[in-house]
Amino acid sequence: MQDQTDKILTDVTQNEYKYGFVTNVDTDTIPKGLTEETIRIISAKKKEPDFMLEFRLKAFRHWQTMEEPDWAHLNYPLIDYQDIIYYAAPKKKKQFESLDEVDPELLETFEKLGIPLDEQKMLTGVAVDAVMDSVSVATTFKSTLAEKGIIFCSFSEAVKEYPDLIKKHLGTVVPYTDNYFAALNAAVFSDGSFCYIPKGVKCPIELSTYFRINAANTGQFERTLIVAEEGSYVSYMEGCTAPQRDENQLHAAVVEIIAHDNAEVKYSTVQNWYPGGKDGKGGIYNFVTKRGLCKGFRSKISWTQVETGSAITWKYPSCVLIGEESIGEFYSVAVTNNHQQADTGSKMIHIGKKTKSTIISKGISAGKSQNSYRGLVKMTKRALDARNFTQCDSLLLGDKCGAHTFPYIDVHNKSSVVEHEATTSKISEDQLFYCNQRGIDTEKAIALIVNGYAKEVLNKLPMEFAVEAQKLLSISLENSVG
Amino acid sequence: MLKKNIYDIYRAHQNQLLDGFPEHVKQLKKTAFDAFQKNGFPHNRLEKWRHTDLSKVLDHDFECYFEPEKKHIDIEKIFQCELPEMDTYTVIQYNGWFLSRYSDLSKLDNGVIIGSLNQAFKDYPDIVQAHFGKYTDINSSAMQALNTAFAQDGIFIYVPDNVVVEKPIQIINILDAPHNAFVQPRNLFVVGDNSALTLVHCDHSLEHKLSLINSLSEIYIGENSFVDHYKMQNKDADSTLLTTINAHVEAASTIAANALILNGGIIRNNINVKLNGPQAKADLKGLYLVDKHQHVDNQIFIHHAVPQCLSNQLYKGIIDDQAGAVFNGRILVDKDAQQTNAFQTNKNILLTDEANAYSQPQLEIYADDVKCSHGSTVGQLDPDAMFYLRSRGICEHSARMLLMYAFASEVVQTIAIDALKERLDNMVTKRLKGELSICDQCMLHCSEKAPDFLRMDIKPLV
Numbered sequence: 001m002q003d004q005t006d007k008i009l010t011d012v013t014q015n016e017y018k019y020g021f022v023t024n025v026d027t028d029t030i031p032k033g034l035t036e037e038t039i040r041i042i043s044a045k046k047k048e049p050d051f052m053l054e055f056r057l058k059a060f061r062h063w064q065t066m067e068e069p070d071w072a073h074l075n076y077p078l079i080d081y082q083d084i085i086y087y088a089a090p091k092k093k094k095q096f097e098s099l100d101e102v103d104p105e106l107l108e109t110f111e112k113l114g115i116p117l118d119e120q121k122m123l124t125g126v127a128v129d130a131v132m133d134s135v136s137v138a139t140t141f142k143s144t145l146a147e148k149g150i151i152f153c154s155f156s157e158a159v160k161e162y163p164d165l166i167k168k169h170l171g172t173v174v175p176y177t178d179n180y181f182a183a184l185n186a187a188v189f190s191d192g193s194f195c196y197i198p199k200g201v202k203c204p205i206e207l208s209t210y211f212r213i214n215a216a217n218t219g220q221f222e223r224t225l226i227v228a229e230e231g232s233y234v235s236y237m238e239g240c241t242a243p244q245r246d247e248n249q250l251h252a253a254v255v256e257i258i259a260h261d262n263a264e265v266k267y268s269t270v271q272n273w274y275p276g277g278k279d280g281k282g283g284i285y286n287f288v289t290k291r292g293l294c295k296g297f298r299s300k301i302s303w304t305q306v307e308t309g310s311a312i313t314w315k316y317p318s319c320v321l322i323g324e325e326s327i328g329e330f331y332s333v334a335v336t337n338n339h340q341q342a343d344t345g346s347k348m349i350h351i352g353k354k355t356k357s358t359i360i361s362k363g364i365s366a367g368k369s370q371n372s373y374r375g376l377v378k379m380t381k382r383a384l385d386a387r388n389f390t391q392c393d394s395l396l397l398g399d400k401c402g403a404h405t406f407p408y409i410d411v412h413n414k415s416s417v418v419e420h421e422a423t424t425s426k427i428s429e430d431q432l433f434y435c436n437q438r439g440i441d442t443e444k445a446i447a448l449i450v451n452g453y454a455k456e457v458l459n460k461l462p463m464e465f466a467v468e469a470q471k472l473l474s475i476s477l478e479n480s481v482g
Numbered sequence: 483m484l485k486k487n488i489y490d491i492y493r494a495h496q497n498q499l500l501d502g503f504p505e506h507v508k509q510l511k512k513t514a515f516d517a518f519q520k521n522g523f524p525h526n527r528l529e530k531w532r533h534t535d536l537s538k539v540l541d542h543d544f545e546c547y548f549e550p551e552k553k554h555i556d557i558e559k560i561f562q563c564e565l566p567e568m569d570t571y572t573v574i575q576y577n578g579w580f581l582s583r584y585s586d587l588s589k590l591d592n593g594v595i596i597g598s599l600n601q602a603f604k605d606y607p608d609i610v611q612a613h614f615g616k617y618t619d620i621n622s623s624a625m626q627a628l629n630t631a632f633a634q635d636g637i638f639i640y641v642p643d644n645v646v647v648e649k650p651i652q653i654i655n656i657l658d659a660p661h662n663a664f665v666q667p668r669n670l671f672v673v674g675d676n677s678a679l680t681l682v683h684c685d686h687s688l689e690h691k692l693s694l695i696n697s698l699s700e701i702y703i704g705e706n707s708f709v710d711h712y713k714m715q716n717k718d719a720d721s722t723l724l725t726t727i728n729a730h731v732e733a734a735s736t737i738a739a740n741a742l743i744l745n746g747g748i749i750r751n752n753i754n755v756k757l758n759g760p761q762a763k764a765d766l767k768g769l770y771l772v773d774k775h776q777h778v779d780n781q782i783f784i785h786h787a788v789p790q791c792l793s794n795q796l797y798k799g800i801i802d803d804q805a806g807a808v809f810n811g812r813i814l815v816d817k818d819a820q821q822t823n824a825f826q827t828n829k830n831i832l833l834t835d836e837a838n839a840y841s842q843p844q845l846e847i848y849a850d851d852v853k854c855s856h857g858s859t860v861g862q863l864d865p866d867a868m869f870y871l872r873s874r875g876i877c878e879h880s881a882r883m884l885l886m887y888a889f890a891s892e893v894v895q896t897i898a899i900d901a902l903k904e905r906l907d908n909m910v911t912k913r914l915k916g917e918l919s920i921c922d923q924c925m926l927h928c929s930e931k932a933p934d935f936l937r938m939d940i941k942p943l944v
Contacts, residue, residue, distance in 0.1 A: 071529065073846075379860075381835055396850035399820070409841040409858055414832040417861040424847050424854040 033082045036060060039187055042087045046156050046190075049163055059176035059186030066180045072343040073372040073404055076285065076312050084250055086188045086221070144205070150234075151196035152207055155223055158194035165196060169227055173256035173293045173320070181252040181287040181314070185221050189254070192223035197232035197263070206462050208237040222253040228263035230296065235266040237465055249274075251310075252287045261296030261323065266304070268461050270469050273309035280339030280368075283311025290317040294326035294355075302329040303346065304460045306469040311340055316374065318347030321355035321383075328357040331457040335473065336369030336401070345375035345392075345407075350383035350416065361392035362454050365401040372404040379416035386416040394424040395453060397446075447473075484664065484694070485523055485540040492631065498548045499632060503603060507614065514620045514630035524624050533808045533840045534750055534779045539722045542692055544664035548634065550579040569901075570652040570682060571596070577657060578665035579635045587638070594647060595640040599670055602638040609640055613672050617700045617728040617756070625724055626752075629698040633668030636697075639681075643674035643704065650680035650710075650899060655695070657687035664694045675704040675732075682902065684714040685723060693721045701729040703737060705759060710898060711739045716909075717746040719774065726752040733759025740897065742906060743770040743778050744913050750779040757784070757791040764793040769893040771913050773802035782811040786819040789849075795826040798893055800886055800914075801837040811856070812844040819849050826856035831863060831889060863889075886914050 030041055039060050043053040068079070145152050151162065159166050176186035197203055228234055238255075251273070259265050267290075276283025286309075292301035303317040319328025330346035348357035357377070365371035373392045394403035405422045427449050435445035451458075451473060458466050458473075492499070492515060500508045523540055524531040573596060574581040580598035587597030587605055595606065602610050620627040637653055657663050673679050687693055703709050709729075717723060723746055729737050741751050755764045770778045784793045799807045809828045830839040843856035863885045871881035890910050897903040 384835075394845075394847070396847070396852070399817070399850045401850065402846070402848040404847060405843075405845040405856070407841075407843060407858070409839070409860060411830070411832060411839045411841075411860040412837075413835040414837065414862060415835075416832075418859060419861075420841075420843070420856075420858040422843070422845060422856050424845055424852060426850045426852070 063183035149198040155192040182289040189221040189223040195226040199229040200231045203234040224255040255290040257292035259299035264300040269305040276311035286310040288315040296323040300327040307334040313342040336371045338367040340369040343372045347376040350386040359390040363394040366397040374406040376408040378410045390420040514627045518627040545661040575655040578667040593642040599638040600635040636668040646678040652682040662692040669699040678708040680710040703735045716744040722748040731762040736763040738765040741768040760790040768797040770799040772805040779808040786815040802833040804836040806838040815847040817848040820851040822852040824854040828858040
């Protein structure tokens with residue numbers, strides 16, 4: 001039994017990354033290195049207005065004064081920021097009206113990823129703003145959205161077409177001074193998505209972006225900005241896969257969400273970037289700053305994430321609850337395997353009265369991986385009658401991995417209630433025995449138990465995503481039965 | 483300013499500080515000071531000190547005591563302390579130095595040795611050197627390094643194999659200084675196999691001057707033994723109390739450490755336990771009732787180094803006025819420490835909007851066959867329970883008292899010494915009513931006349 005379990009675990013570790021292929025699209029890159037000049041080139045190439053260049057330069061100057069944080073429970077070699085190409089765009093930069101115009105090779109890539117754009121467009125009703133490296137190449141359902149007054153476009157497009165909106169909101173949730181990686185992103189961000197939901201509009205479809213890091217040696221610096229006006233609703237999905245490479249690739253994204261009175265934003269992520277080989281070689285470094293601002297009365301921001309990829313994950317989607325009775329939610333499943341390291345969790349900053357937040361985090365670690373939950377719940381003096389519930393569970397598969405929990409609870413008033421609970425355990429022999437006894441083999445039993453364990457979070461995902469997420473979970477745990 | 487003076491003080495008294503210690507201890511003390519010098523006093527920018535600010539305290543001047551008081555001290559005249567119902571051996575520490583009318587080190591009939599650590603270095607070098615400094619990592623904590631560099635004396639207790647010390651040993655740390663005092667006692671408790679020891683530790687100051695106490699106790703527990711440690715903290719608002727307990731627990735032994743914090747200025751308790759043999763057990767409990775501008779910080783670190791150990795933490799606190807409470811409990815389970823059970827609970831009640839609570843229960847686990855959990859809550863008295871009591875005609879004030887008392891008694895009721903439990907129970911009740919004054923120091927009534935059988939020195943074991 002033990003041997004079998006070991007075998008399964010070894011097999012899991014040996015699962016090859018299924019999405020490891022490189023698309024041969026000519027990319028337009030600039031030389032390695034990061035200087036003010038680099039930033040000017042990026043800005044010029046993207047034909048940005050002056051205020052953007054200003055913003056980037058300010059961020060860059062600030063970044064130079066900062067030090068890379070080392071408090072996370074992560075262990076990786078120093079990153080040489082001068083050894084990275086900061087801009088890569090597919091050469092065909094033409095805007096496409098329909099899918100036919102898109103480079104067939106690109107489409108094929110998406111096909112391999114299981115995201116057939118056309119099929120999705122027709123069957124699932126999902127508008128996909130596909131980001132290939134850094135520039136958007138295809139946008140669907142734009143017209144449908146336009147009718148409702150919803151703006152959903154690439155960031156660079158938004159900078160040109162809606163400079164006022166960008167100027168008003170850019171950096172208000174995650175200022176460039178926020179942290180090292182946010183500053184880096186603000187200086188060099190290449191592209192991303194911009195989403196604006198006008199007052200009272202409920203977005204009829206799930207908005208979705210697929211990111212891919214394509215050109216070797218290119219850092220991907222995405223920036224997403226979502227603004228939900230009064231009474232609006234949007235569900236936004238982000239999913240990622242990256243081709244297999246041996247150099248570590250750096251990804252430092254920033255996501256900003258602003259929710260006004262009674263607005264609701266649901267942000268879902270399935271992250272499946274290349275986690276590195278089984279010997280710990282390669283893989284994506286993922287340093288992401290995600291923050292939502294519940295600005296208005298009864299606004300709501302909900303983060304759902306399924307994290308199975310990346311060699312290093314440093315990610316703390318957070319909510320700043322300013323509006324009275326606003327709600328922040330965080331649901332997460334993080335799976336680490338082989339030599340993956342994840343330090344992820346959530347921050348809930350309660351400022352307004354009667355604000356509520358929920359954090360449900362499920363960590364699963366296997367192989368030689370390290371999986372940490374790090375979270376902050378802060379009740380400020382003004383956050384009267386605020387409420388938080390946090391639950392973080394860790395499941396250990398194999399005796400060489402680690403699971404850690406580092407919650408921070410700061411309470412500054414007498415009427416708030418904060419509850420935190422965490423457990424760490426392995427799948428119990430009893431549970432496995434029960435399944436075996438009923439003729440379910442151990443592999444299926446583990447899959448069953450893990451799926452059940454993660455169900456609470458998976459249920460929060462939009463339908464399309466839930467299917468993919470479940471697939472991902474089973475791929476991660478494939479052959480792990482003994 | 484102590485912050486700046488400390489280096490001069492050290493240099494001026496270096497010879498005194500090293501005098502009489504064996505060569506390798508001298509070396510250790512020098513290394514410790516170098517380690518301290520590297521980072522200086524802890525400050526708010528350090529992760530472990532984020533919520534506890536010593537800077538204001540360190541801005542003052544303090545006096546250190548490099549020699550035991552020469553003049554005759556009639557301790558019974560200046561200080562009356564005894565728990566009448568509780569029969570204990572009493573050991574006095576005076577400005578950090580072991581104080582005795584008879585001898586510096588006594589060996590009792592059953593082989594138990596109690597006395598001055600300084601003297602023990604001379605009389606029992608084998609025992610002391612086998613343990614002194616072995617359980618302290620001077621590089622991990624500036625205050626522990628500073629204590630190692632400065633420590634000259636403290637209490638030494640040795641319990642040989644197969645001895646159960648029946649009466650609790652009560653250690654009373656008295657500060658009696660005309661100036662602001664900075665003392666750094668260093669204690670060493672060594673308990674052999676199949677033995678048991680109960681320690682009751684309290685601090686007391688006679689002059690109401692600023693005081694800074696940085697104490698460090700190392701506890702070694704052999705196999706199949708039991709150590710029950712109680713720390714009573716009921717000090718004045720001008721005191722800063724930094725205490726560290728480093729315990730090393732061998733197979734099938736248990737350490738029970740209880741911290742009962744009722745009053746104080748700034749209190750920070752570090753408890754580091756290493757469970758080093760199978761079936762070793764750590765049972766840590768804490769109760770803190772703080773108000774006004776008091777600040778209490780509990781830093782717990784439990785290291786499960788081997789399989790099949792058990793640890794349990796229960797810390798509860800009621801925080802009133804502008805007081806602050808910090809709880810940082812960390813459980814580390816090593817890679818091969820399978821079949822570990824580790825549990826941790828921290829519960830806080832905030833009574834005002836100015837009070838602050840910071841809780842960081844942490845789990846760091848590298849083994850898979852474990853059961854670990856932690857829970858932390860910050861909240862108020864249960865409104866349903868309040869309503870229940872009110873609806874039965876109990877006034878709001880009494881209802882609150884009842885509920886707070888019930889909250890606190892979960893910790894108090896687990897105290898194994900009956901007399902102590904009763905006394906503490908009483909103190910908690912008084913404390914909740916706001917009637918507990920500093921005069922009630924260390925479980926004693928200053929106002930009451932000390933009983934005749936009061937003995938400040940060790941009574942021989944029967």
